[in-house]
Amino acid sequence: MSGAADFLLAALTVTALYAVATSRLAACVRASALQGFILAALPLALEWRDGLAPPSPHVLVLAFGALAIKAVAIPALLLRSIRAAGVRREVEPMASLHISILGAAALVALAFWIAGQMVPPFRLPSRLLVPVAVANVLLGFLLVVARRQAVTQVVGYLVLENGVFVFGLGLASHQPIAVELSVLLDVLVGVFVMGIAINHISQAFDHIDTTALASLRE
Amino acid sequence: MRTAVACTWAALLLLALPPLLLGIVVRVKAIAAGRAGAPLLQGYRDLARLLRKTPVYSGTTTWVFRAGPIVALAATAAAGCLLPLGAGAALLAFEGDLVLFAYLLGLGRFAMMSAALDTGSSFEGMGASREAAIGSLGEVAVFLVLVTLVVATGELSLSAIFAGLDAGGGNPALWLAAAALAAVLLAENARIPIDDPTTHLELTMVHEVMALDHSGPDLAFVEYGAAMKLAVTSALLVGLVWPAAARQPIALAGGMIAVAVAIGLVESAMARLRLPRVKQYLIGSAALAGVALAAELVLRGAA
């Protein structure tokens, strides 16, 4: 049922846009958790699109893994970091919120254009797959670039990784499972590193504003 | 090859002769200075007297101090067992024993230097430091001479080398090597021109000052060890210069006595060199040995 997959992919893009548009940290984290749920359901939707064949075990494992890590574990860690650091709202971002929303829209358009130019070598499960993947990557980058708070930057990184993951899903039947596992591991490592960084930043600076890291130059 | 008689001669040469050699050196120096000098057998009497005495140990020293002279003496004796000493083949000869010979003497040096540093006195430290410098440069010269011998005879055991020299006859390169070995012998045994064994100014001593704090039986071991080292190294030199003597104990004894007389004469004729000059002396003898090696290689290559 390609319809369900298309719906999920569209929802993914919308949640990414929401993460860019909001200025409340908890909302941003919850958006990324929602992305996790969507990603957990996506492999099942893609496998089930052509009728009644039940999903293979490795797809179920993939879905469950994505659920556990991206929808539950990582958002929980991030919410804990937010509570520990004691901030609620994003301070004045690098680019103002209006500009970020406009930029996000431009990036989504760019993503669709790029995907339109790409010719996949084999039939993809859904036409929206590549555009949504590229869009997520670019939106994740935007979050990282245009925000000051470390938590938002972690969320941006997660959105970026989700885009890569979606791209990998499209090629899942043609690539061995090692690719997916490596992507998941990548995310885990990235979040732990950022978690440690947030921890140390908040300990050293009493807040998690990354502009204080501007002294990182010689 | 090694009969009981030969073993007895070897034991005599290694164990009984050394104090006599020292006595000869002292007597020759005295005669050259116009004095009568001490009796030739004075060395034995001195050793017996020291063995009867009670040692005095400093509170700073530990077991390292008490072990030093013994390890040095045992190492020198073991090195002596690697030389033919008039028996044709040494007691413990094997291929490659020349390396062990040099390193056993090095073990003796290590033990004496450690014992010296154990006293916590700046004099002994100074002696140990100078001994370390002299030893490191002397090793190079000794090994260059040994390599020359290996190239000359094609043998790897000291006993076989002396047998080979006996058969092969001398050549100019070997005379150069003998001269280098004689120079290093003076350094290894702490004779003039490297070190003055009769000085009583501590700042001018090298070997004597390392033994400054030893007393009683320990001092006996130190003195006896020094005498044995002189006997062993002079046996090596005699074997190089007069290979036939390596198989006749009496000739060997005569050769060692001749070396002792020569040392006495050199000591009477020269003064001690200043320390920077000592290093140049050692580097010069190493260079001489290197020249001997090069000459030997050229001669062998042409032959």
Place this chain on the structure above:
Amino acid sequence: MTILVGAFLLLAVGACATAVVRPVRAAPALAAIAGGLGCALGVVAGVAALARGAHEIWTVAWSAPIGSLAFGIDPLSAFFLVCVFAVGGLSLLYAAGYFAGEPDARSAARAAAWLQLLVAAMAGVVIARDAISFLVAWEAMFLASYFLVTFDDRDERVRSAGFVYLVASHASVVLLLVFFGTLARHADGLAFAEFAAAPLAGRPAMAAFAVALAGFGIKAGLWPLHGWLPEAHPAAPSPVSALMSGAMIKMGVYGLLRSLAFVDAAPAACGMALLAVGGVSAIAGIALALAETDVKRVLAYSSVENVGIVALGIAVGMLGRAAHAPAVAVAGFAGALLHVLNHGLFKGLLFQAAGAVAHATGTRDLNALGGLLRRMPATGALCLVGAVAISALPPLNGFASEWLIYFGALSAGRPALGGGHAAVAIAAVPVLALAGGLAVACFVRLFGVAFLGEPRSPEAARAHECRPPMIAAMALAAVACAAIGVAPGLALRIVAAPALELAGSDATGLAPAAASLAAVSRVVAWLVAAAALLFAGRALLLRRRAVARAVTWDCGYAAPTPRMQYTATSFAEPALEPFLPLLSVRVRRRPVTGIFPERAELDAAVTDPGAAAIARAARALTAPFERLRALQRGPVQLYLLYVLLTLIALLVWQVRA
């Protein structure tokens, strides 16, 4: 093979367990038990493989990137496994005692976990049989050791030492990539078996050998590529220094020996080049060790010297092989391999003793120590064993391995072998003699100034003995040194298989050396007997006399102080003096003025010309890149914006093309 897998599993599981165990204080002990057991299994596996002469290869299918990874074991790998696991086990045992009192227990637990991973990574390097697995294990080894070197990262010097180590290691990886890339292109594959089947020849082979020598030489610490060694080894905690100096730099030696099979270069020319490099390393290393006053820097430079000696042995072996002289080749390779094992044992022992001293006194400055033998009797006695062993004196193990190299070099001088290229090998003899003489001076200085005499500072006077696991580890190493020294013939059997394979000879090449080493045991027995006889004789003589006590003869000085003792610097000065024109010495002085001087100062420091030259070259190379600093404005977001723009540009460009 199952034993080996068991060893790896124990180490891996032990590492994970150590990282997460509660209470955190138990972590180092857990590491010692689990890791120690794993290392013991590994030693057993290695010895068993040597005994049965194994030559096995196992492939593991791994889809990316080349289809399969190959691992294998052969005599050379088995021998290095024995070295790695033996030194690793001793280091883990020592670490249990060293980290036991560490205030920051969590860092200690992490360090213990990294130690186990380091041992596993080194073993992985040794059994890797294709370029990918080799390089992965190499990088893993580097990562684990990097985190261990920067254990104390609050100290600025430790951080900068870690940085130097980072740069040096990655320089070596780049060179190895070039080397393996060249080989892969020539042999059309990535497995070692393919490299060995189609060796390079001629000019490309010489160039490849030079690259391999540089790449592995950085890791091994050959002069002048050794600059990271005297920085990294002292900065790391002592169990780590012991493991790094004892086993990790030997991985460079292992790599060099492996690449001998891939490169069919004129062995004579390469052998001579290696002879020169090894000789310079040996002498420069020990001369610089004499010039240092930090205990661990002395030991680090001494490692440079010993790697030079190993290189000399390999060079003698290569020259012997080129001249078809099996006695020379076998003795040279056997000596080099045995020295790898011996150095691991006695350098590990010495670093552990240095760690105990630093722990007890709080200082590593030789000129502040003294009189420690009374206060740390066990550590001192074991350090003496290590010092005698590293000076290559009979009756300990250092003599056995250096003797083998001497034997090989001297055998090359026998006219029966026809001279020519092989005769160059005799140049190793005076070099070894000089290095040996200086080593005796250096280690008498180290042991004597630190442990003998009177304490030169209050910290030294307050020293206390270290904990039992540390003493146990040192004692085990000392026993191993003594065992190899007393029975070198047995030790020769361990290195026989790999040495014979490297020399390309059959068992007859080993016979002369084996017979002689058996004779060495006899001489050692006589030596011990003579010493025992003398001890007994003296005891007999003194049995009824009361030994008197006094102070050291002080020539009538009224008040000698411990500061009047010879310092480490003054001890080394006569021995070092001929080399001073070659080293750069920085002297700072405030001279004596007036008849009753109040204060005078002298500070002399020797710097390493090789490392200084490389540092200057590196700075000159990176100077043009300084202008790119303008791109670095500060906020992290700006850098990520650069990445985003580049990504978009690439995407657009790709879809257009």
